[in-house]
Amino acid sequence: MMRKAVIEEVNAIAKDSLDLIERAFIRIDDGYFTEFRESPSNPSGYVRYKAKGMLMIPGLINAHTHIGDSFFKDFGVGRSLIELFRPITGLKHRLLESASEDLIIKSMRNSAFDMLRCGITTFADFREGGKRGVMLLKKAIEGLKIRTVILGRPDYYFNEDEVVENHAMPEDKIREVDEILELCDGIGLSGPNEYTDRAMNELSRLIKIKKKICAIHASEDRYSTNFSLKNFHQSEVERALKNLDLDFIIHLTQATEEDIESVSKKNIPVVCCPRANSILGLGFPPIINMMRKRITVALGTDNVMLNSADLFREMDYTSRILRALERDPSAVSSKDIMKMTTINSAKALKLDKEIGSIEEGKRADAVFINMSAKNLESIKDPINAVVHRVRPDDIQAVMVNGEIAYGSLPTYK
Numbered sequence: 001m002m003r004k005a006v007i008e009e010v011n012a013i014a015k016d017s018l019d020l021i022e023r024a025f026i027r028i029d030d031g032y033f034t035e036f037r038e039s040p041s042n043p044s045g046y047v048r049y050k051a052k053g054m055l056m057i058p059g060l061i062n063a064h065t066h067i068g069d070s071f072f073k074d075f076g077v078g079r080s081l082i083e084l085f086r087p088i089t090g091l092k093h094r095l096l097e098s099a100s101e102d103l104i105i106k107s108m109r110n111s112a113f114d115m116l117r118c119g120i121t122t123f124a125d126f127r128e129g130g131k132r133g134v135m136l137l138k139k140a141i142e143g144l145k146i147r148t149v150i151l152g153r154p155d156y157y158f159n160e161d162e163v164v165e166n167h168a169m170p171e172d173k174i175r176e177v178d179e180i181l182e183l184c185d186g187i188g189l190s191g192p193n194e195y196t197d198r199a200m201n202e203l204s205r206l207i208k209i210k211k212k213i214c215a216i217h218a219s220e221d222r223y224s225t226n227f228s229l230k231n232f233h234q235s236e237v238e239r240a241l242k243n244l245d246l247d248f249i250i251h252l253t254q255a256t257e258e259d260i261e262s263v264s265k266k267n268i269p270v271v272c273c274p275r276a277n278s279i280l281g282l283g284f285p286p287i288i289n290m291m292r293k294r295i296t297v298a299l300g301t302d303n304v305m306l307n308s309a310d311l312f313r314e315m316d317y318t319s320r321i322l323r324a325l326e327r328d329p330s331a332v333s334s335k336d337i338m339k340m341t342t343i344n345s346a347k348a349l350k351l352d353k354e355i356g357s358i359e360e361g362k363r364a365d366a367v368f369i370n371m372s373a374k375n376l377e378s379i380k381d382p383i384n385a386v387v388h389r390v391r392p393d394d395i396q397a398v399m400v401n402g403e404i405a406y407g408s409l410p411t412y413k
Contacts, residue, residue, distance in 0.1 A: 010051035014358040028364045031401035048412040059121025059365030061345035063271040064300025070107035108140035116406045119367035122147040126188035130155030145405035151188030152180040169199040186213025192239040200243035220251040248348040264293035269348035276302035298345040334387040364402035
């Protein structure tokens, strides 16, 4: 276990502001960054990593995934969201029910390891299937050095008539929620149209008592938006904000100006999943409008059935599409985009005091990029390169809590 180390002569993108520090000497104690120096520091008993010529960036944070669907990758390409996910007990869920536990566990484990390979040191997963679903994910990640934020949910959904009639959640399902909250980090709900107002209020109350995370998908597609407007004269976002004490909200692809204003006033982070929304033909989330309203925007890769869990691809795609949609190459900066996979994601997950940037007092999560790789030679701006050019095969090593979790770094004898 390498918990005490000095990383020598590394170029680091540090602090929440993502400042470039050249040829830094960075000390790690018990899994935390403890000192930044401009000159050598050789305390006894420390592993000394040779990092000259490498770029050290914060560990990437994938703020929204569904890795339970990893066993049927690319099955959904060309199908609509309604075909795949509606009703909530529809095609996708029938596939999940027909798969063996061993296959689901193996596929989730492969996806978690692949995220490490892609520089992701923390991921948040919306875990379906009640207590069983949570336990399957816990089993899948056993022994992997990757931080996981598990957001479970009760294995129960209301049909449309029940939602409109505002049925109460059954007592046994309320007890199940209480048990799920003991096992994981919070609750990640599918969407307001699968829950009644009474149920959302009760869920929010239980989550708050346990001091856990509350999150939900909303405003991803027009069908859900129209259902909510027709039956409640409110948007999905408005219903979610009214009935839940949210820590963050997913998608907002169809969000109106009023929705964005409401989210901004409540200071709730939004996790966007542009590649997943695009492959489903749902459009592109209004990220620029969110940024103008000072909303904390984070990125997730969403469903592994639809998307590779690669945040380098997510950053590149998001940056390019935003500039194209705005017809303005300066509409967003690469630093803005990189924050969406580092400090902004940490804020959404309420972990920004611990992770999200390289600085003293935070956990030593980092990605080491080999800047002598053919793909990266002659680059002039490291942050532009991270967002638009770096690939997983350019990664030399990934560190989590001060330990090498993937790859390797040379050391001094």
